[in-house]
Every structure is written in C-alpha cells, then in structure tokens.
Amino acid sequence: MSLDRATMDERVPRDFETLRTTILERRESLPKRIAQIAAHALDNPDDIAFGTAASIAASAGVQPSTLIRFAQQLGFDGFTSLQQVFRERLRERNSSYDERLQALRVKAEGGAGHRSIFDGFVAAASTSLNDISRTLDDAHLEDAISLLAKAETIYVLAKRRSYPVASYIAYALGKLKIRNQLIESAAGLNAEMIGFATPADAVIAISFSPYAPATIEEARSISEQGVPIVAITDSSFSPLAQFAKVWFEVAEADFAGFRSLSATMALAMALTVGVGEKRRDTGRKRKG
Amino acid sequence: MSLDRATMDERVPRDFETLRTTILERRESLPKRIAQIAAHALDNPDDIAFGTAASIAASAGVQPSTLIRFAQQLGFDGFTSLQQVFRERLRERNSSYDERLQALRVKAEGGAGHRSIFDGFVAAASTSLNDISRTLDDAHLEDAISLLAKAETIYVLAKRRSYPVASYIAYALGKLKIRNQLIESAAGLNAEMIGFATPADAVIAISFSPYAPATIEEARSISEQGVPIVAITDSSFSPLAQFAKVWFEVAEADFAGFRSLSATMALAMALTVGVGEKRRDTGRKRKG
DNA sequence: TATGGATTGGAATTATTATTTCATATTCCC
DNA sequence: GGGAATATGAAATAATAATTCCAATCCATA
Known part of the structure; x- marks a missing residue:
C-alpha cells in the first residue's frame, strides 16, 4: 500500500x-x-x-x-x-469586475459616513478606466503620437476641470525633455502665446462638456494658423473635434457631480510617454 | 405537435x-x-x-x-x-479583477506599439485604486474631513507631480463654494500667502518621494503658525507626516517612471466633497 | 370527512459520460 | 535498420447521472 x-x-x-x-x-x-x-x-x-x-x-x-x-x-x-x-x-475566483464595481456603487449609495463618498469616486474611476480600455482605438493612438512626436513644441491647452490633466502632461513632457508650453497664463497673454505656434508645432487640447469657451476659442485660432491639434473630448459633437486632426472620445463616469479624470489621465500619459519613446526611436534610426 | x-x-x-x-x-x-x-x-x-x-x-x-x-x-x-x-x-462573467490586471500588465510588458504603454498606465491606475480601496482608514477620513470642514480657508499645497491633484482640489472646492487658496504662485509670493493663514484655517498638503523641498519647507512654516495640516503622502517616513494632524499613506503604482495619480485623486475628491457635505449638514443643524 | 387533483418520494429505467483495453503507430536508442 | 519503449486511436465497458414512472401523501373543497 x-x-x-x-x-x-x-x-x-x-x-x-x-x-x-x-x-x-x-x-x-x-x-x-x-x-x-x-x-x-x-x-x-x-x-x-x-x-x-x-x-x-x-x-x-x-x-x-x-x-x-x-x-x-x-x-x-x-x-x-x-x-x-x-x-x-x-x-x-473573485467576483467579477462588474459585480465588484456594483458592490462599490451600492456601498457608495447606501453607505453611511464619508467612506461611501470615497467608494463612489473609486467606482467612478474604475468604471472610466474600464470603459476607455475597451473603447480606445489603437490607430488613433498611433496617429496622435506620430503627429505629436514630429512637433517642435507641444502646446497644451485645457481649462477648469481638464486643467489638472494638462498640468500633468506639461510636467511629464518636461521630465522627458520634450519642449512644451502650457497655455494657462492668468495674465491674459494666451493669445500672444498662441501666436508663436507654427504648423511645425502641435497642440494637445482637452475639453469636456460644458466646454470652456476660452479653450474652444483658442483651439479655433490655433488651428487656423495651421497647427495640428490632438483633442481629448467627450463626444463627436464636441466643438473641439472639428478642429482636431486626431481626437479621442473619453467617457468619464461621474460621482457627486464631479467626473473622474482617471481615464483622461491614463490616455494623457500614454500620449506623453509614447511621444518620448517615438522620439528616442527616431533619434536612434537617424544616428544608425 | x-x-x-x-x-x-x-x-x-x-x-x-x-x-x-x-x-x-x-x-x-x-x-x-x-x-x-x-x-x-x-x-x-x-x-x-x-x-x-x-x-x-x-x-x-x-x-x-x-x-x-x-x-x-x-x-x-x-x-x-x-x-x-x-x-x-x-x-x-468577466474574469476576476486580478486576472484582468495581470492580463493588462502582460500586454503592457510584452505588447508591441504604443497600445502597450496605454495598457500599462491603465493597469497602474487600476492597481492603485484597488490598493487604496483596501487600505484606506475610515477613521482617518472622518478626522480629516472634520478638520477641514471647520477651516475658514483651506490652503492647498503641492508641487510638481502632485500639483495636478492640488489644482483639481482647488477647482472642486471652488465649485462647492468653499473658500480656498492654491499655493502655487510662480512669482515667489508663497511665503507671504502662507503668512495669512491662521489656526482657524487648514491645509491639504500633498507630496511624494522625492519630496519637493519647497512643499516641505512651506508645510513646516505653516504648521509652526499653528495651522492644522492634512497630508497625503507615500510613507510614514515622509517629512510631511511629522507636520500633519492627519495623514494618509497612498501607494501609487508606477509605469514607465510615472506614478499614477488615480488613487490620490479619488482620495482628494472624497475629502473635498466630504467637506462640502459636512458643511451642509452642520449648516442645517445650526438652522434647525 | 370523503373525493379529486396536485404534489412528493423513491426506485426503475434510460441516457450519458468516464474509463479501460487492446491493436496500431511512432519514436528513440543501440 | 531493428527492436524496445512509448504514444496514440478507436471501440468496448463500466460508472455515473438524468429522467421517468407509479404509488403514497397532502391539501383544498364540497
């Protein structure tokens, strides 16, 4: 035995x-x-x-x-x-992703105390990430990165709710030593800053409904100068979409009246780092 | 038939x-x-x-x-x-949360093209949200919200990588009609701004390793004025933690050298909206 | 409380499915 | 290239499981 x-x-x-x-x-x-x-x-x-x-x-x-x-x-x-x-x-195996989110949402709605608020934001962020991960078009991403990688200077344009994303893009581009300009001047010099942009540059513009009029106006004027625009926005009816060479539709879930930024952030970082990589590759090719 | x-x-x-x-x-x-x-x-x-x-x-x-x-x-x-x-x-039912993340990470590592970069950022954000959802201490959240709800003015202090979060907090506080001051002046007037803060105010300070020296310095000086600080940082050894009345440890996953902001964002929004709710409740009670 | 219909229990039957067996093919080593 | 060891295919067999059937029971109603 x-x-x-x-x-x-x-x-x-x-x-x-x-x-x-x-x-x-x-x-x-x-x-x-x-x-x-x-x-x-x-x-x-x-x-x-x-x-x-x-x-x-x-x-x-x-x-x-x-x-x-x-x-x-x-x-x-x-x-x-x-x-x-x-x-x-x-x-x-753990309950499914959807069940998990559902649980968070239930906790967020029914729960007592401020934990439920927190859960609500986590759920909104997770949902948004989930959605963008499903819907993002690879070809658009490639196009946008190619376009931006060729730019001499990348202008970053966003106000209000989208501004945090813009500032992170600017930070990241800076760390990657990619020349960029955040259009944010409180001193009202935006028009002048935009005036310096040429068709050899490019713009990342971010705006969601209700679209900040300044962003739209600036996007229009910069596109009229022939500067290509990559837009991140929330629908095909967005005024930004019509000015853009490439645009991304990002649906962010909201909670308590504030939309998540997580999906936009992820896309923004992918664009930024993507441009960094593309430039390194191109540099190598030229040398080799 | x-x-x-x-x-x-x-x-x-x-x-x-x-x-x-x-x-x-x-x-x-x-x-x-x-x-x-x-x-x-x-x-x-x-x-x-x-x-x-x-x-x-x-x-x-x-x-x-x-x-x-x-x-x-x-x-x-x-x-x-x-x-x-x-x-x-x-x-x-979808594969489990972990399997899903695992798959994303694999794609991010092995994948070709820029999609893999994007997947990496999505995975980092999801991981971070997952972690904070598990580890966040409800009592800390309540404490922080109570503290901030009592403040006359909420000062928001963050540089560099954390700055996008600070700017979103400032935006949200503004929409909720909560008096706040973002300490960001490029004109070097930060010290003067900080000088106006009193113990009746409060601060949200955000900093992650490597800690921006300016943030630490400003946090020190403002805490010496007796202004209570709520800190969001990444470890108990953080210099911010020692100045703070309440502090949160947030571990953000990183990808390609850039850390996610999603967990910090979710926490920041929970604090902000939590303060808004608390004030409404307190207001009602006083009236009633 | 008797009577018809619906419901239930338990064993018999039938169907399905796993496993075994054996003949045949393949591979590996001398 | 020959022979043993190993691997494979296909059908037979054993095991298991679903379904059916019928008697027993329950329940409502007259």
Whole structure:
C-alpha cells in the first residue's frame, strides 16, 4: 500500500495556479498529443471546467483517452479529478469586475459616513478606466503620437476641470525633455502665446462638456494658423473635434457631480510617454 | 405537435438574470418543495452550475425528481438545460479583477506599439485604486474631513507631480463654494500667502518621494503658525507626516517612471466633497 | 370527512459520460 | 535498420447521472 505512494512523489496540484505552473514546467517534455491538450487546457480553462471528456477532446483535436492520460500524468486519478481543479478556479475566483464595481456603487449609495463618498469616486474611476480600455482605438493612438512626436513644441491647452490633466502632461513632457508650453497664463497673454505656434508645432487640447469657451476659442485660432491639434473630448459633437486632426472620445463616469479624470489621465500619459519613446526611436534610426 | 406549444407560451429564460426574475415572480405560487429548490438555487448558484442532480437535490433537501420538475415548470426540458443557464453565468462573467490586471500588465510588458504603454498606465491606475480601496482608514477620513470642514480657508499645497491633484482640489472646492487658496504662485509670493493663514484655517498638503523641498519647507512654516495640516503622502517616513494632524499613506503604482495619480485623486475628491457635505449638514443643524 | 387533483418520494429505467483495453503507430536508442 | 519503449486511436465497458414512472401523501373543497 504505502509502496504505491512511491510513484506519487510528485504532489497532485490542487489549485489552478499550481497546476498551471506544473504544466508550464513540463511543457517541453510532453508527448505531442498530450502537449496539445495541455495548451488547450490553459487557453480554454472554462471549457475544461464545463465540458465532457468527449467534447473537450474533440475541441482539442484528440481522443478522450488522451485527455485521461494527460490527467493521469499530472497525478490525478482521472479526468474527473482534473476537472475539479478547473471548476474550483471558477468558484473561488473573485467576483467579477462588474459585480465588484456594483458592490462599490451600492456601498457608495447606501453607505453611511464619508467612506461611501470615497467608494463612489473609486467606482467612478474604475468604471472610466474600464470603459476607455475597451473603447480606445489603437490607430488613433498611433496617429496622435506620430503627429505629436514630429512637433517642435507641444502646446497644451485645457481649462477648469481638464486643467489638472494638462498640468500633468506639461510636467511629464518636461521630465522627458520634450519642449512644451502650457497655455494657462492668468495674465491674459494666451493669445500672444498662441501666436508663436507654427504648423511645425502641435497642440494637445482637452475639453469636456460644458466646454470652456476660452479653450474652444483658442483651439479655433490655433488651428487656423495651421497647427495640428490632438483633442481629448467627450463626444463627436464636441466643438473641439472639428478642429482636431486626431481626437479621442473619453467617457468619464461621474460621482457627486464631479467626473473622474482617471481615464483622461491614463490616455494623457500614454500620449506623453509614447511621444518620448517615438522620439528616442527616431533619434536612434537617424544616428544608425 | 404545434398544439403542445400552447403550454409554452411562457418563454424559457436563457440568461441568468431573466431566470432569476422569473423565479422571484412566481415565488409565491410555487409548491413547497419546488420553492425550496428555487430558494436554494438562487442562494447557491455555483452549486447548481457544478453539482449533479442528485447532489443538488440532497443539499436542497429534496428528491432529484423534484429538481427536474422545477426545471420543467420553468419551461426547460430537464435539469440539464436549466444547469446550462447557471454555467453560462459563470462563463460570461468577466474574469476576476486580478486576472484582468495581470492580463493588462502582460500586454503592457510584452505588447508591441504604443497600445502597450496605454495598457500599462491603465493597469497602474487600476492597481492603485484597488490598493487604496483596501487600505484606506475610515477613521482617518472622518478626522480629516472634520478638520477641514471647520477651516475658514483651506490652503492647498503641492508641487510638481502632485500639483495636478492640488489644482483639481482647488477647482472642486471652488465649485462647492468653499473658500480656498492654491499655493502655487510662480512669482515667489508663497511665503507671504502662507503668512495669512491662521489656526482657524487648514491645509491639504500633498507630496511624494522625492519630496519637493519647497512643499516641505512651506508645510513646516505653516504648521509652526499653528495651522492644522492634512497630508497625503507615500510613507510614514515622509517629512510631511511629522507636520500633519492627519495623514494618509497612498501607494501609487508606477509605469514607465510615472506614478499614477488615480488613487490620490479619488482620495482628494472624497475629502473635498466630504467637506462640502459636512458643511451642509452642520449648516442645517445650526438652522434647525 | 370523503373525493379529486396536485404534489412528493423513491426506485426503475434510460441516457450519458468516464474509463479501460487492446491493436496500431511512432519514436528513440543501440 | 531493428527492436524496445512509448504514444496514440478507436471501440468496448463500466460508472455515473438524468429522467421517468407509479404509488403514497397532502391539501383544498364540497
């Protein structure tokens, strides 16, 4: 009896992560068909959790018996006990992202004290990040970065609610040694500052409804000088969109009357660092 | 044949939410044992997804046949198709929060193009929000809000990386008609501005390592005037912490050398709106 | 309290699914 | 290139699980 255990030196993985690691470790040494299943299992864990031996085998392109051999090689006594691990994973994994947000929102609405306010802002920020992550168009991002990377000076234009983003962009551009100009002068010199911009420069303009009239006005006048604009705004009807070469639609969730900035911030930073990288690459190419 | 359909006027619920609603609607009119299963199903949806008819019936305290009758009453043709709905629910719910972040990080590291930069910032922001949501101390939040709500003027102090947060706080306080002063003057008048602050005022100071010397210096001098400080910083060793009446430790994740601001922003907004609410409440009480 | 209909329990039956077996193919090593 | 060890495919078999059926029970109503 106890001798049988000798073959079981290798412990049977009981949780998904251990199993995953084990599979990846042995990946090289596995026979072809077994490896085929291994790959399929890690790629489609939900299928393993719910399917039958036959259906899984079919969708992995092997025989059911191979599936069982796979399980046995891993130390399980059959497919069924392997499947338990995949099911456990689904049971134990945290509640879904949406459920989590929902919980935060409920706490934010119903909760007592100021914690609920905080939860509300966290939920708004998370929602916004989630949305932008889904909707951002990669091609737009590339276009915007290319455009900005070519600019001699990057002008950053934003007022009121969007101003914090602009100031962070300016800070980051500065750290990356990218020439930039934040258009914010309280002294009313904005028109003059804008006057210096040429078509060889570029603008990042940020404005959300209700659009600050000054931002729109400045965007118009700078675009009339032929300076290309990258806009971050909240709808295709935004007046900013019509002046822009490239524009991003960012939907920020709000709470207690204040919209989140997190999605806009993430996009702004991606643009900034993207420009930094692009310039380094271009520099290298020129030298090489 | 087609006559049989008459009894199937009621559409079979295909998704979990519809099913749930249907069950709740009929709750009253269900026979005892069937109701028993209905309750068990809604309370333990995972068990329905993974169990066998026998095991589920046992844990609900009924016979397997009753479970099947339950499914049939709902319009399914058997337990198996009812179970599909419960399984679908697990499949479709988004991957867990951690898995999601993990995926983003992997994409950010391995990915090509500038999308990966963007993903990195989104991941950093999400991580930060997640962390602060876990670690924020409710009592500190209450303390800070009480302290700030009593202030005649709220001074907002932050430079460099933290400045965007300060400017958003100033914007929000302004919208809430709360008197505030952003200490940012480029004209070197900060010392004079600070000189006006009295112990009846309060300060929100934000600084992260490497701490801007000006922020620390100004915080010191303003605290020596007896003005209470609420600090947002990144460790208990922060020089800001020693001057502060209340301080928050916020760990922001970073990407490409730039830290996220999302957690700090959420906290800042909670403080701001919290102060607004507290003042309204206090106002009402005084009037009442 | 008798009677009909609905509900329930439990075993029998049927269907489905996992596992085993064995013949065949492949690979690796001498 | 030959032979042993290993891996694979396909069908047979065993196990498990869903469903059905019928008798027993419950409940409302006359």
